[in-house]
Amino acid sequence: MRLFTWVRRHLVVFAGLLTLGYLLLPNVIVTVFSFNKPNGRFNYQWQRFSTDAWTHPCDVADLCGSLSLSLRIAVWATLGATVLGTLIAFALARYRFSGRSSAGTLIFLPMAMPEVVMAASLATLFLNMGVSFGFWTILIAHITFCLSFVVTAVKARVMSMDPRLEQAAQDLYATPAQTFWRITLPIAAPGIAAGALLSFALSFDDFVITNFNAGSTVTFPMFVWGAAQRGTPVQINVIGTAMFAVAVLCVLAGQLVGRRQKNRRRS
Amino acid sequence: MTATAPSTGVRLSGISKRYGTFTAVHPLDLSVPAGSFFALLGASGCGKTTTLRMIAGLENPSTGTVELDGTDVTALPPHKRPVNTVFQSYALFPHLDVYENIAFGLRRRGLKSVRKQVEDMLELVQLGDLARRKPQQLSGGQQQRVAVARALINHPQVLLLDEPLGALDLKLRRQMQLELKRIQTEVGITFIHVTHDQEEAMAMADTVAVMNDGRIEQLGAPADLYEQPRTTFVANFLGTSNLITAEVLDASGDELALRAADTKLTLPAKRCTGTARVGEKLLIGIRPEKITLTPAEDAGTVPEGRNRVTGRITESSFTGVSTQYLIDSPVAPGLAVYQQNIERDSRLAPGAEVVLHWNPGHGFGLDAAQRIEAGTDVDLGEGPS
Numbered sequence A: 001m002r003l004f005t006w007v008r009r010h011l012v013v014f015a016g017l018l019t020l021g022y023l024l025l026p027n028v029i030v031t032v033f034s035f036n037k038p039n040g041r042f043n044y045q046w047q048r049f050s051t052d053a054w055t056h057p058c059d060v061a062d063l064c065g066s067l068s069l070s071l072r073i074a075v076w077a078t079l080g081a082t083v084l085g086t087l088i089a090f091a092l093a094r095y096r097f098s099g100r101s102s103a104g105t106l107i108f109l110p111m112a113m114p115e116v117v118m119a120a121s122l123a124t125l126f127l128n129m130g131v132s133f134g135f136w137t138i139l140i141a142h143i144t145f146c147l148s149f150v151v152t153a154v155k156a157r158v159m160s161m162d163p164r165l166e167q168a169a170q171d172l173y174a175t176p177a178q179t180f181w182r183i184t185l186p187i188a189a190p191g192i193a194a195g196a197l198l199s200f201a202l203s204f205d206d207f208v209i210t211n212f213n214a215g216s217t218v219t220f221p222m223f224v225w226g227a228a229q230r231g232t233p234v235q236i237n238v239i240g241t242a243m244f245a246v247a248v249l250c251v252l253a254g255q256l257v258g259r260r261q262k263n264r265r266r267s
Numbered sequence B: 001m002t003a004t005a006p007s008t009g010v011r012l013s014g015i016s017k018r019y020g021t022f023t024a025v026h027p028l029d030l031s032v033p034a035g036s037f038f039a040l041l042g043a044s045g046c047g048k049t050t051t052l053r054m055i056a057g058l059e060n061p062s063t064g065t066v067e068l069d070g071t072d073v074t075a076l077p078p079h080k081r082p083v084n085t086v087f088q089s090y091a092l093f094p095h096l097d098v099y100e101n102i103a104f105g106l107r108r109r110g111l112k113s114v115r116k117q118v119e120d121m122l123e124l125v126q127l128g129d130l131a132r133r134k135p136q137q138l139s140g141g142q143q144q145r146v147a148v149a150r151a152l153i154n155h156p157q158v159l160l161l162d163e164p165l166g167a168l169d170l171k172l173r174r175q176m177q178l179e180l181k182r183i184q185t186e187v188g189i190t191f192i193h194v195t196h197d198q199e200e201a202m203a204m205a206d207t208v209a210v211m212n213d214g215r216i217e218q219l220g221a222p223a224d225l226y227e228q229p230r231t232t233f234v235a236n237f238l239g240t241s242n243l244i245t246a247e248v249l250d251a252s253g254d255e256l257a258l259r260a261a262d263t264k265l266t267l268p269a270k271r272c273t274g275t276a277r278v279g280e281k282l283l284i285g286i287r288p289e290k291i292t293l294t295p296a297e298d299a300g301t302v303p304e305g306r307n308r309v310t311g312r313i314t315e316s317s318f319t320g321v322s323t324q325y326l327i328d329s330p331v332a333p334g335l336a337v338y339q340q341n342i343e344r345d346s347r348l349a350p351g352a353e354v355v356l357h358w359n360p361g362h363g364f365g366l367d368a369a370q371r372i373e374a375g376t377d378v379d380l381g382e383g384p385s
Helices: A002-009 A011-033 A063-094 A098-114 A116-128 A135-159 A163-171 A176-205 A208-213 A219-231 A232-264 B048-056 B098-108 B115-124 B140-152 B170-187 B198-204 B222-227 B231-237 B297-301
Strands: B008-019 B022-033 B037-042 B063-068 B083-086 B158-162 B190-196 B207-212 B215-220 B241-250 B256-258 B263-268 B279-288 B292-296 B309-316 B322-328 B335-340 B351-359 B364-365
Touching: A002 A011, A002 A063, A011 A232, A063 A098, A063 A135, A063 A176, A063 A219, A063 A232, A098 B008, A116 A208, A116 B215, A116 B292, A135 A176, A135 A208, A163 A176, A163 B083, A208 A219, A219 A232, A219 B335, B008 B048, B022 B048, B022 B190, B022 B215, B037 B140, B048 B083, B048 B158, B048 B190, B063 B207, B063 B322, B083 B140, B115 B140, B115 B241, B115 B279, B115 B292, B140 B170, B170 B198, B190 B198, B198 B222, B207 B222, B207 B231, B215 B222, B215 B231, B222 B322, B231 B241, B231 B364, B241 B263, B241 B335, B256 B279, B263 B309, B292 B297, B297 B351
Parallel strands: B037 B190, B037 B207, B083 B158, B158 B190
Antiparallel strands: B008 B022, B008 B063, B207 B215, B241 B256, B241 B279, B256 B263, B279 B364, B292 B351, B309 B322, B309 B351, B322 B335
16 A cells, blocks of 8 residues: 555656656667677677777778768867857847748748758759759758748747847947946846757758768768667767767756756855 | 026026927926936826936937036047946946946946946945845845945946836835935935836935926925925825816906805915916915814814814824814815824714815915826836836
8 A cells, every 4th residue: 555655655756767668768779789799790689798889989980971961060060050040040139120920931841841841942942943953952952941940949938038138238338239248148048048959950960951961971860870870880879979978068067057056046 | 508507507498308299298398407416207108207208318319419527528429428327227237247337338438447436436335345236136225225335436427327226115215215315415416216106206316306297397495395286286296186167256456356156265466377267266275284174162262363174074094193184065075184193183073064264375376277087097107118
């Protein structure tokens, strides 16, 4: 009886743990198999423990090249989409101009549209314009679909900002430029950061749109897809595990900094 | 540059504001003496906040000029005006702590060492130990003080206060009123205070301007406005007034002779706005606390020379310091009378026949062409006005 009440009291915890397990099980498998030494080309069966793949991550041909290309594209796409998207978000949130509401709707289209449609139409466009596929077409395509996410995130933040804050800054002798740098931008920053993070993640793992617009260029997701047909090198698991670890570390660091700031404020 | 008397802190000349076809502020002239505590009082939507924002430079006037200390600043943007504002709901910067909020104005003007001044200001508003808190970690009263400190530290020529106490509960509001008044006396800066709370305006300001519908209805010292309102709006908005419609019988002497529903009343001619002509109507106003109640059977004890009106008590409510009566009388329904609870007469109960009497010199005369209930039904909401 007592056991029964104890279980009932902690049902939420069990449910939470189960969900977490469901979410994280694939990551655990990926991590475990990054230490495998498979017989043959496929890394699907556990053979024996080895750190070979961790010590030689670039031993597989083209893997590190595609990874660095993906990272470069992700960085530039994030930068481009964040700057453009922030400007667009401010324009949409702050100014009244003709075509404002239709622009607002069109901005959302890339988010709602099936990726494959956007990929094919972009490819058609580039072909008709005679642009050769490669780094630049991938970058342009990535900026296009990242833009909507940045605009959405930043616009929400700007809309909820009290216009009196900027008036107060001007009232306290801040020039329009100072008002922007000291008040508007810091308050909009969480929205901009969220948009940038989303952009990076979306750009880094995009496959469909990239595949249509890459030509002979191979990004990391394309490399993994191609490799899966011929055999899966353990190094893919290594890269996957490393990315996951970096993301977790970033989150932990963010929480740590936040907690420390809160403590400092309290003392 | 227009030269004016140096004692003028703020001078508005013919200033107005239109939004499309809507006129928020009709052309108005106003001068506020330097170092005074000035209140713009009115209901929501009367144009008082718009007027304030034109002084701050946050709105461009449609016509007219704004002068500060004799200098025309109409064309200057807000950051170039020696004026600071305490905003409604404070508009504290959420990402900066109390210290940086207060230091903001000094830093923007390029001051390097702000520490001493910020600490002095924290002392003045009694927030020394909260310097490193963020605004959202403060109570309403504390936020209000940060907003005042943030503005005052710049030693502006004029401090503008836009409903600064509107978000506080009654007790804290009374306390902050005293505190703001203390600070104003201490620093000697011109304060222009926008409020819809008539008690707050009268308690704090040297001069009150009552605004209605984008116009200034009347301007003066609180006691003058209260004792001799010039319009029914001011009479009703500032406290409570009993307004009795009466016909002028004789206007030849210093004393007007009037008649309201067969009751003869008098009023000193100098307490009447406009000229009274025989045969025409006018409104006699009398404040509830100036009226004395006497039970009808003691009517003989009422001294000579006082205006007297008969009536019957319909309601009475005891409020501790006084008792408030509503009395139906032939001259007007629902007259309000406040009697101090010095010696309470048990005969003054609902249903009792009474005589209302007052010193004619305490009455005031108003033009009968106005809406008699103006100012009684106004919206006191705290939205932007």
